[in-house]
Every structure is written in structure tokens, then in C-alpha cells.
Amino acid sequence: MHYSLAKGGESMLLKKREVSSKQRVLEMVERRLPKSHAKYDYFQEMLRRTRAGYAGEQRVDKEWQEIYLQHAHYLLHDVQLKVEGGSIHQMDTLFMSQNFVLIVEIKNIAGRVDYMEDNHQFIRVTSDGRVDGFRNPFDQVKRHARFLHRLFQMSGHHLPIETIVVSANPSMIMSPTFLSQPIIHVSGLAERVEQLFQQHQQVYLSENDLRELSTHILKMHTPTQWTLDIKVDELKKGALCSKCHFDHVLRYTHGKWRCSNCQSIDNQSMLLALHDFRLMVGNNIKNAQFRDFFDIDSEKAAYHLLKKLKFEAIGENKNREYVIPTNLLE
């Protein structure tokens, strides 16, 4: 899992970024919600934004790979820390070094942006004059910083905490109101990290303590499950044909999955459907649920299909549940 080898110290990608549960659920919705549904466009737009956000985050992750540092450091992408009481701190990237910690918030916004410091308002004006408000990223990172400060105190460490908002979108134009704010375009990231090492020359943690503290934070990471506010029965069941824009189901006959519309055979469609079932209903599936979902009459045929998948099975006979793995499509 080594990320890059810096000569001066150990450098590790401790946690890589993955497709969010929100994006996975919305991709399932794109396949399964009928296009005539009142909320179809709403979810499509949400998916578009989520994908754009992920692409922006990946753009910034790539920049880190090109940063050469002599200092030992760890990178944790998309860390979600749950506080007692339920509130969540989601940090796009956490950079940990022996001298300081950097909390990175990534924005992928196109257009001219303005910041009104007095009322903490962050707005974007598009080329056609539309004005949109955004969640204030400076308040967001400061909130995370206060949380980390308490966390470090409790574990007996003192470590300076820095914050930065990184724009992944070259077409985001910042007005002069941003001059006094910690925000940069992604191309300036390497230089900013160097500046921070200049500012923080004092070493606060040994390499060992740095590793321990970073692993401690990694252990605290609890991914949140994004939930959908529509009913399961509004979504299409079955194995859906990718060649027919997921509008038609494949039927299981003579040991093959065949599209009821274009007649093509696609045995992989069942795996994608089970992946969707997991997001729609839950991790486990019973023989009866399997038959209902795929519209298969024969209990025996369903049994053989499930058996061939070699999923972990819990319980006996009618109560047997098969555990659908999270990485079914990988």
C-alpha cells in the first residue's frame, strides 16, 4: 500500500478514496427508477453532482501523488469520524505530519465565486447570471479543526492544525474577497504544503507517534450509509438488460439469462442485480426473495443459482440467508 517513497521519511497512503455509498445508491436508482417517476430527474441531477464531486476529489488526490516531500507523512482520504452524540466530521483529505496536520476540503464549482466574510456567505454567479448559495467551506474546515484539536488533547498530543479549501475546477474564478481566506486552486497545493513546513519547523510528534495517531484516526473512521427517501416497490425488480437501457428484464431459461426484448444473453446481469438488491433491501437474500426478485418459479433453480455464487450462507432450510458481498462487481 506504499504510496510514494520519500527519501527523508515514511510516506503512506493510509486510506484511499472510494466511490461513496451515495453515488452507489444513485447509480442503482438510475437503473431501477422508472424514467416516468416524478423524482427521476431530481435523482439524475443529484447523481451528476455527486459524480462531479468525486471527479474533483480524484483530481486533487492525483496532485498529492506528484508532491515530493522529505518529511514523513500520512494521507487519509474521505475520513468520516462520528462524535459521541451523533454528529459527523467528514474530511475530504487529512494530511498528517510530525509538524502539523492539514485538513483539506475539496470544491468542484464552476463560475465566479464570492465570499462575504461578515455573514459567512459563499455564493456562485454563473455566466447567465444565476446566483447559487453554497455551504461555507471555511466554517466546515474550522469545525473539523476544533474537533481534531479536542481529539489530540484527549490523546495527549499537541499538534498545530491547518486548514485549506482546494478548488479542483480550473473554471472557478475567485473574486478578491477570497484573498484573506485559506483557499487555492489545486495546482498550488504542492507550494502551499511546502510553505506550511516552512511555517511549522518544530517537530511535535516522533515518527512512531505520528504512525500511532494516524492509525488511531483510521480506526475511528465509520463510513456512513446514505439512505434513499423512496420506497423499494417504486424500483424495478429483476436482472435488467444494459443493452436496452435497463428498461427490460432478462429471464432465466435453460441455464442462461436472456433479454425479453433484444434476446441477447448476459449472465453478468444477475450480479449487477444482486448488487442493486443489496442497496435496495439489505445484505442478505433468502431463496424466496431471490425468486420473487428475479421472477423465477422453481425453488430448485434458485437454489442452484445461489449455490453457484458461493456466498456465505447463514441458517438452515427455509431460513437460510445468503450474504451478498459488498465487492460483488470488483
Ligand SMILES: [Zn+2]
Ligand atoms: Zn435487451
